[in-house]
Amino acid sequence: MKGKHTIKIHDHLIELNRPHIMAVLNVTPDSFYAGSRVQGEKKTAHRIAQIISEGADWIDVGGYSSRPGAENISPQLEKERLAPALDILATNYPEFPVSVDTFRAEIANWAIEKYNAAIINDISGGQLDPEILEVAGRHRLPYIGMHMRGTPQDMQQYTQYDDIVRDITLYFAEMVEKASQAGIDDLIIDPGFGFAKKIDDNYLLLSRLRELLVLDKPILVGMSRKSMIYKMLNISPEDSLCGTIALHTIAMQNGASIIRVHDVKPAAQMIAVVNKTQEQYD
Template sequence: MSLFKAKDTLFCKKSTLNCGGRLVSLEVPLVMGILNATPDSFYANSRVSNLDMTLTRAGQMLADGATFLDIGGYSTRPGAPEVSEQEELDRVLPVIEAVAQAYPEALISVDTFRARVAREAAQKGAHIINDVSGGSLDEGMLETIGRLGIPYILMHMRGTPQTMASYTEYPNGLLEELISYFTEKIARLRALGVKDILLDPGFGFAKTMDQNYFLLNHLRELEMLELPLLIGLSRKGMIYKPLQVTPAEALPGTIVANTLALLNGANILRVHDVKEAAQTIQLVEKTRTA
C-alpha cells in the first residue's frame, strides 16, 4: 500500500504560472524544449555552437509546440567538468538575448544553479529559473529568486554533477526523502515571497536505475505537495541503457517514458524532441476526454 495514499486523496495542484505578467495554464501539459549552449551535453544533437543555429532550432521548437525554451550553459550529465561562472554567463546571456528578441512569444527558462547567472539572465529576458541543485550549490540562489519574483523550478539532487552518483542511498526511503526535501525548500521559498514553484524529481540525479523507475511509477505521491511537476526524461541513461542503444536511438523509449509520466501527473515535459512530446501529450489528453 502507498505510504502517502496520494492516489486515494484529492489534492488541489496549482495549475497556473505567472511568467512576466503572462498567465500560463498547466491544465493541459506543456512542452519545454532544451537548448544546450554547451560543447559537452550527453546528447550531441542538442548542442548548439552558434547563434544562427540556436535561433533556427528555437524557431523549430516553437513551431513544433514548445511553450518554454530551456537554455543551459553548464552540462549536468554525470561526471561533467566544472564550468566557471564567467564562462557560463558568456555562453547563455547572448543566447537569451537573441532568442528573446527573435521570438518574443517564447517563455525562456535558464538552467543554472548560480545566483548571479539567474540574476543576469532575468535582466536579459529570462522568465523562469531552472535550478538542478534546489539552491544547495549557491547559498544566494533562493534569496535571488525571491527578489526576482519569477517562477522557480526546484529540482531534487544530492552532491554535485561531479559527485551525485555516490549519493544514492536513502535509508528512510526515496519518496520520503523527496517529500522532506521539497517540503523544507518550499517553506523557505514561500518565506522569501516566491509564488510560482515547479517541482522536478530529478531523474538521473543521485538515483540508481531502479530508483528512477520506482519514482516514475510513484509520481502521483508528489501531488500531496500541490505544485506542478516538470519531468525531464529525454534520452537519459535510464532509457537508453536498459534498451542497449545510444542516446541518439532513444527517442522511442523517451516517448514511452513521457507517456507514463503524463499518466502519473506530469505538467511539463522537458525534452530534446518537441514535436514528438507535443504529439504524446495530444494523444494522452484524448484518453482523458474520451
C-alpha cells in the same frame, strides 16, 4: 490529467490544465546527448525557430552541463555560452517564455535583468547557491527546484535511500518552506530523474510519482534520452526517443504537469493523443 495549478509568466497567468512542454536548448559542448548541442549563431537561431514552430511552451537554455562528471566551468564561461542564445531570444522572440538553467544566483540575476528570462531552473534546488532563491523571489519569477544530492561531478556517489519517494517528499517539503520565505509565489518541483539515482531508483520514482502530488505543487519531469533509458536497453541516447516518449506518457498519467524534452514535435503529438484519450472520460 487536468490540474488546478497556475503560474505567472511575464505578467500572464498560465493554467497548467494541460501538459506543458519545456524544450531543451543546450549551448554546452559536452551535453550527454550530442544531438541536442548547438554551437554558432546560425545553428542556434535555426534551432530556436524550430523549437517554437514545433509547439514548445517554454525554452530552457543551459550553459553548464549537468551530466555525471561534467566539468565545473566558471561563471564567466557560463555567461559566454548563454549570451548568444539569450540575445537571439530577447531580440527575435521577446514575448516567448525563456527559462535559464543555472544553479548560480549571479547567472540567474544577469539573465533576468539583461535578457528578461522568465523562469529559473535550478538543478540543485538552492543547495549549491542559496541566494538563487532570493533572486527568484525578488523578481517574482517561477522557480523550478530539482532534487539532487552532491554536485554533477560527484552526485552518483550519493544514491543510497531508505525510501526514495519519502526522502524526496521530505526534501521538497523543506524546499516549499524555503521558497515561501524567499518570496517565491510559483514553485515547480522536479524529482531529478538521473541525478543521484540508480536506474531502478528512477523507475521506482516514476511508478510512484503521483505520491508527490501531496505537496500541491506542479511537477516537472525530465527523462529525455537519459541513461535510465539507454543503459537499461543497451542502446545510445540517439536511439532513445521511443523510450523517452513512453516514460513521459507514464509521467503525465502519474501527475506531471510539465515535460522537459529534446524532441518537441514527438512530445506535442504524444500529448495530443493522450489528451484526446482523456477527453473520453472527462
